[in-house]
Amino acid sequence: MAQSKKKDSAPPTVQYFAAVLRLLRERAGFTQDELGALMNYTGSAVSAVETCAKPPTDEFIDAAEKALDAGGLLRSAIKYLRLERYPVYFQGFVQLEQEALSIASYCTQVIHGLLQTEGYIRALLACNYPPFEDAEFEQLVQGRLDRKAIFERKPRALIHVILEEAALRRQIGGPEVMSRQYEHLVECAARPGVSIQVMPMNQAEHAGLRGPFTVIETPEDTSLVYTESHGESILVSRPDKVAALTRRYAMIRTQALRPDESVSFIEQLMGER
Known part of the structure; x- marks a missing residue:
């Protein structure tokens, strides 16, 4: 039965x-x-x-x-x-992500999925409420790991991620998991085509306070914006809205630490372990 x-x-x-x-x-x-x-x-x-x-x-x-x-x-x-390893609301985005020319994401609560270690993924998914069934849990873990194939794709996708300092300091999975996660972020930042920036908490007022989002450039040279919250997602395609959010991302980018400063910041967090 x-x-x-x-x-x-x-x-x-x-x-x-x-x-x-x-x-x-x-x-x-x-x-x-x-x-x-x-x-x-x-x-x-x-x-x-x-x-x-x-x-x-x-x-x-x-x-x-x-x-x-x-x-x-x-x-x-x-x-x-x-494709079926992902929640239904996320499946369309995964297809776009894997084919994208470029991905630019602003993350507020947790580290971007493409940059997560397996330990971090497991600890993060274990926080879900109600809890996932064992089979679904393993399926979601594997699905998130599958997304990393984008790093080996040719032609290479350009990936830019802005992480809120709060997402870096939140101890998902505890000190050991986070220590490896910091190392992984530094390794990812050294990859060709990958750029990571940190939005420090002392930058109290900035253009990203309305929440996280991702700008995707498709192979057809069009741009889309993806947002999600509590198992619901929105894909924005209207040119004027996409343009406004793209400009907002550009402003967030100028307000964050530079890529080299961001790597140093993450390495400093590693030293605090």
């Missing part, structure tokens, strides 16, 4: 992948343990995917594709499974 409930509550693509995996495995004459051994996974890991208790990772899919000689049938699901 519990397994049936998990299957019914899983996203449609996860359910379909589970059914196809089981069909291919049974046609090949493998038990779950036998297939797992070929994939360097346990039989229980195969069972978890087939029962929708856990969504498949990209690595799991690649291993199953090879072990079952699936002719691309399993691997072709990766694109669609990745």
Whole structure:
């Protein structure tokens, strides 16, 4: 009964992948343990995917594709499974983000998702209320990690993030998690095409006080603005509104610490650990 409930509550693509995996495995004459051994996974890991208790990772899919000689049938699901790892309200933005020429984000409460470590991601998602079910939690963690593929994309996207000092000082996950998060931010700032700025709290009055937002430049050379709050999102496309918010972002950028000053600021926080 519990397994049936998990299957019914899983996203449609996860359910379909589970059914196809089981069909291919049974046609090949493998038990779950036998297939797992070929994939360097346990039989229980195969069972978890087939029962929708856990969504498949990209690595799991690649291993199953090879072990079952699936002719691309399993691997072709990766694109669609990745999308279903995100909340419905966020799926449209993820598609835009992964194709964007440039991304410019102003963040107030937490560190930008593209810049988060896995430890920070897990601690942040654990704060959700009501709490996520285990399978949904793991799915959201993997989805956020998947977004980092943008850093390896060619042509490279230009990424600029302004972080409020409060987001840096908030001890999500505790000192150890934050220490690694600070290190990761410094590493990210050294990447080509990535720029990070900090809005210090002593800049009491600035243009960003109305809240966070992201400006996206699409491959069609148009700009859009994305905002979200409490599981709801807005995608702004009206040219005059986009232009106004783009100008606002430019002002916030001038009021924040310079990129080099920002890295020094983060390194100072590291030294306070």
